[in-house]
Structure formats: C-alpha cells, structure tokens
Amino acid sequence: MLSKAPIGFFDSGVGGTSVWKEVVQLLPHENTIYLADSRNAPYGIKSTQEIIELSIKNTEYLLQQGCKLIAVPCNTATTNAIDYLRANYKVPFIGIEPAIKPAALNSDTKKIGILATKGTLSSQLFKTTQEKFTRDIDTVEVTGTGIVELIESGKKDSDEMTQLLVEIINPLLSSGIDYLVLGCSHYPYIKENLQELLPNNVKIIDSGVAVARQTLAILQDSKLLNTSKEIGQHQLYSNANPTVLQELIGNMKNATVESLNF
Numbered sequence: 001m002l003s004k005a006p007i008g009f010f011d012s013g014v015g016g017t018s019v020w021k022e023v024v025q026l027l028p029h030e031n032t033i034y035l036a037d038s039r040n041a042p043y044g045i046k047s048t049q050e051i052i053e054l055s056i057k058n059t060e061y062l063l064q065q066g067c068k069l070i071a072v073p074c075n076t077a078t079t080n081a082i083d084y085l086r087a088n089y090k091v092p093f094i095g096i097e098p099a100i101k102p103a104a105l106n107s108d109t110k111k112i113g114i115l116a117t118k119g120t121l122s123s124q125l126f127k128t129t130q131e132k133f134t135r136d137i138d139t140v141e142v143t144g145t146g147i148v149e150l151i152e153s154g155k156k157d158s159d160e161m162t163q164l165l166v167e168i169i170n171p172l173l174s175s176g177i178d179y180l181v182l183g184c185s186h187y188p189y190i191k192e193n194l195q196e197l198l199p200n201n202v203k204i205i206d207s208g209v210a211v212a213r214q215t216l217a218i219l220q221d222s223k224l225l226n227t228s229k230e231i232g233q234h235q236l237y238s239n240a241n242p243t244v245l246q247e248l249i250g251n252m253k254n255a256t257v258e259s260l261n262f
C-alpha cells in the first residue's frame with residue numbers, strides 16, 4: 001500500500017535530522033528513511049553540478065527503497081538541485097529555504113542576519129527569496145565556514161566551536177539585527193551556542209517546523225498520508241561515522257542507525 005511507503009530524506013550529513021525530528025513529531029505514523037551523506041559534507045563548498053550529481057545519487061537510492069515522497073532538508077541541495085529533481089522525477093519533493101520571510105515580517109529594527117553556507121548564499125533561489133521579502137530590510141549575510149565540519153565530527157559543544165562562532169558572528173554583534181535566520185540544516189544544533197554569544201533581543205529561527213507542515217500538506221493533497229495507527233519505523237544511514245548520527249537522534253525505540261555505502 002503506497003500510503004505506508006516511507007518518506008525519504010537526504011542531507012549533506014547529520015544536520016537534516018533537525019528537520020527530520022520536526023516531521024516525525026508532526027507525523028508520528030509515517031515511516032522514514034534518512035540518508036546522511038556525511039562523506040561528501042559540506043555541500044556548501046561544491047559546484048552546482050557536483051551538488052546536482054550528489055542529489056541524483058541520493059534520490060535514486062531512496063526511490064529504490066520505495067519512498068513515496070522525498071524531503072531535502074539541505075538548504076544547499078534545495079537551492080541548487082531541487083528544480084532539476086522535480087523536473088526529472090515523478091515523486092513529490094519538499095525543499096527547504098531559509099526563514100527569511102517570517103524574520104523580515106516580524107523584525108522591529110528592520111535588520112536581520114542570515115547565517116548560511118557559501119553554496120546557499122550564492123544560489124539564485126536564495127537571491128530570489130531574499131529580494132522578494134527584504135525590500136525594506138537590511139540584511140547581514142554571514143558564511144558559516146567550518147561549522148558543518150565540526151558538527152559532523154561530534155564537536156558541536158567544543159571550545160573549538162565556540163572560538164569559531166565568535167569569529168563568524170562578529171559582524172552581527174554591532175549590526176542592530178533582531179532576528180538571525182539559520183540557513184543550514186546543521187545550524188539548529190548550535191542554536192544555544194549562538195544564543196549565548198548574541199544580544200538577548202536577537203531571536204533565532206529556522207525552517208524545520210515549516211518543512212514538517214509542508215510535508216503534511218503535500219501528503220494530504222497527494223492522498224499519500226499514512227492513516228495507519230501504528231507508530232512509524234525509521235531507518236537512518238550514514239556513509240561516514242554513524243555514531244554522530246546516533247548521538248543526535250538519541251535512543252528511539254522505533255529508529256535504527258546503520259552504516260551504508262552510498
């Protein structure tokens with residue numbers, strides 16, 4: 001039965017589990033398969049063609065597993081490859097975009113910060129989204145070079161991470177922003193780290209809840225929602241170190257984490 005087929009996820013590593021958790025919480029009866037392409041992380045420093053090729057590889061695997069819908073919680077893959085994927089595959093795709101719209105609409109200072117990868121900030125989709133919602137807003141863009149690598153290495157709470165973040169967010173400290181948009185699926189895992197370094201009035205937002213709601217909407221519209229009352233089963237795979245992936249999702253009875261060469 002197609003409605004019981006799993007939702008597929010792929011990300012440039014473990015970061016997309018921040019979005020995956022929101023989907024699992026909203027849709028507890030859905031089965032999922034998650035691919036952490038940590039071997040090729042970060043995608044943000046790769047060319048558009050490389051990102052498309054990696055996205056095709058991940059998509060092909062998830063389709064082989066019978067996935068009924070594919071979520072792409074990776075901002076870089078969404079901004080660089082989602083149009084290609086939608087044009088070449090029949091399965092619905094859910095992308096992710098930095099939460100620029102809510103930040104711009106709710107900002108009192110009319111100044112917002114955006115922390116993202118180089119690949120996201122330089123993409124056409126990001127530029128289009130930014131231009132659409134920030135016409136009367138000052139934006140401070142900051143590239144989070146090195147953050148993904150530390151999270152993938154299990155060092156999200158290390159002194160090394162703190163030192164890196166101090167350097168990265170320095171342009172934000174005197175900018176007058178009151179919102180910081182996290183434009184990478186890895187970054188919610190350092191939300192508390194960032195909050196400690198930023199002024200108290202700065203609100204930090206990401207796109208996880210929005211992706212979960214969009215996933216629900218697409219499943220309903222496509223009549224693919226799993227109406228079973230059974231709790232969903234989750235298979236998560238890493239092609240690098242599955243230990244980091246396991247640590248981030250915790251001990252879920254209905255989730256397994258394994259190594260997979262993909």
